[in-house]
Amino acid sequence: MGIEKIVLLIHVVLAVGVIAFVLLQRGKGADAGASFGGGASQTVFGSEGSGNFLTRTTGILVTGFFVTSMALAFIAQEKANSLESINVPVVEAVETDVPAATSADENALPAE
Helix, strand or coil: HHHHHCCCCCCHHHHHHHHHHHHHHHCCCCCCCCCCCCHHHHHHHHCHHHHHHHHHHHHHHHHHHHHHHHHHHHHHHHHHHHHHHCCCCCCCCCCCCCCCCCHHHHCCCCCC
């Protein structure tokens, strides 16, 4: 398995993790344990509630997502540079002379 596939797999897992942790966080004005019902945040996440744990974990996941994004961009740039170095011939566009339309042609009705 190539390094690009490994980084891409980690990137996708981090993306799903970020989505999950953002959705678990409470909205503005909601109870800390709204996702789990009642006061569940006190028992599931400790006495501090879910805010600190979820916020910190989301930050770590987002940092990892950023790092893998940069790694994938670097890998793509290296691949593009390596393709340029193999000297593949590039076909250039050829311009052809097209006769200009006359005013008589512009006023003529199209043939049916």
